[in-house]
Amino acid sequence: MHRIDNLQYANWSEKIFRQMREGNVDAVHVTITYHENFRETVANVEKWNRWFERFPELIFQGRTGEDVRRAKKEGRTAIFFGFQNPSPIEDDIGLVEICHTLGARFMQLTYNNQSLLATGCYEAEDTGITRMGKQVIKEMNRVGLVIDMSHSAERSTLEAMEVSERPIAITHANPSFWHKALRNKSDDVLKALGQSGGMLGFSIYPHHLKDGSKCTLESFCGMIAKTAELMGVENIGIGTDLCQDQPDSIVEWMRVGRWTKEIDYGEGSASNAGFPPMPTWFNDNRDFGNIEKGLLAAGLSDSEVAGIMGENWLKFYDKSFGPV
């Protein structure tokens, strides 16, 4: 059984890499870009390269599903790169392949706002996939860079599934039937995602949880069981959105980047502007065992739980990360 977390953006350190090992996490999809342009994204890859050089006994760069199996065998964690915004490709479709060569495996078409490619979940109007968006989806399909619609608006998300010839992902979000939030997804989106062979990663970012930081493990795992019925138990996994050890200035960077001079509170508010505390049952990479137990308690079978904890993402990695 493999354990995969398909979204984290921690304030990376040796401590966190050691916690990944203590938690037997075989692979983590890490965000390396929120608003960075291509050159800034490359600088972020360089930072990761230095971590790979410094801590080779803990982590290495993952490029294929096979690397997850290798990680398990070698007792290390495979780190897969992803972008939460298409900003790294700027207005240059040739950068899709360049970024894939550098290791990018997931790219969001939008991050809350309208992008060159599609509409984000906070815009008033959703005009769907743009002209460039259609071209970029085709190119992402060609090279094996997965389309991620976690922060995208409803119509754009549905259109992305139609336009894409390969399954897409929503790496970190929850169903809105459980907790209404602009970032959570409708039944329509989740059904279409499951039917097209796509993947949903369940988020533990408190703003995505029913009752926020006070959300119980039972409530979270019960929601997963219901979502499995809605979209298929093979189309779901974990994408915690863990932002461990980040200062509140980072959540502000995520929300406002360089696109506004005014503060935008995103899913928070003026009185709750920073990172909310994590629920007691999930604080860091050592806590995946809690989720596993919670899923079994919610009535899911051993093999279903193994799928959700990593095998489903691994199958998806196998079929998604290279040319068809």
Add this chain to the structure above:
Amino acid sequence: MHRIDNLQYANWSEKIFRQMREGNVDAVHVTITYHENFRETVANVEKWNRWFERFPELIFQGRTGEDVRRAKKEGRTAIFFGFQNPSPIEDDIGLVEICHTLGARFMQLTYNNQSLLATGCYEAEDTGITRMGKQVIKEMNRVGLVIDMSHSAERSTLEAMEVSERPIAITHANPSFWHKALRNKSDDVLKALGQSGGMLGFSIYPHHLKDGSKCTLESFCGMIAKTAELMGVENIGIGTDLCQDQPDSIVEWMRVGRWTKEIDYGEGSASNAGFPPMPTWFNDNRDFGNIEKGLLAAGLSDSEVAGIMGENWLKFYDKSFGPV
């Protein structure tokens, strides 16, 4: 037997790729940068990616020696990237690994002028490898990016061999004992290169040839036989410096880039500013057979000729293009 040309900078086209196939050229090391910065170099990689996508039956990107064997088996040509200037890494040592990931396999530490790393062959004073140069050589050694000193000055070249823990290359130059030119190399350099396991690629750029465009095949191959005695027959190969179909504006770009507002004629002169005509016996990729025959006529054995035409470079690729 494999056939490798370890330096070309043609005005690439389907015609030239087809000529590579007609000439049974299994691999070509192509220059993708003269003076370009990182982002401009990436744009050049993007151009190559489009050629790889358009002509997959003729060419593909080579990354390892194994790709040369695969090219021969599949009847295609493996294209390996190289830089004639360290400009793509700017002042950022992290870009060494990034460029290697994108496929760069050779990088000159200088192009005629002083660089951040070393001194070029046209400078009045040669101060050897710089502080940054020593760090970059170490990093190039670590990732498997080959140090190329074709356009470097004597002391810098000798110091590069001392500082580098792995063999280096002079991809395109000839011995100065045969033809005195600032770009050609002294006996001292060639002996040190051979003793350290490095490689010399013989150039057919007319300014590097005795009697220029009128150089005879006999003279060229006789020079190769003498160089084999000087530095070892396993340390030599071909690096034609073929600039097929390039307009004269390109030779000006090579020479002046953006570093001067005045014209610099390099190895040419005001009255001979453009590309000189190639010798009759080598015009394009279909003419390697002439060199092969010339080498046999010069008294080299079948296996020595096979080494010079490609096997020596292939062995060098095998040991040089990845971490030790």
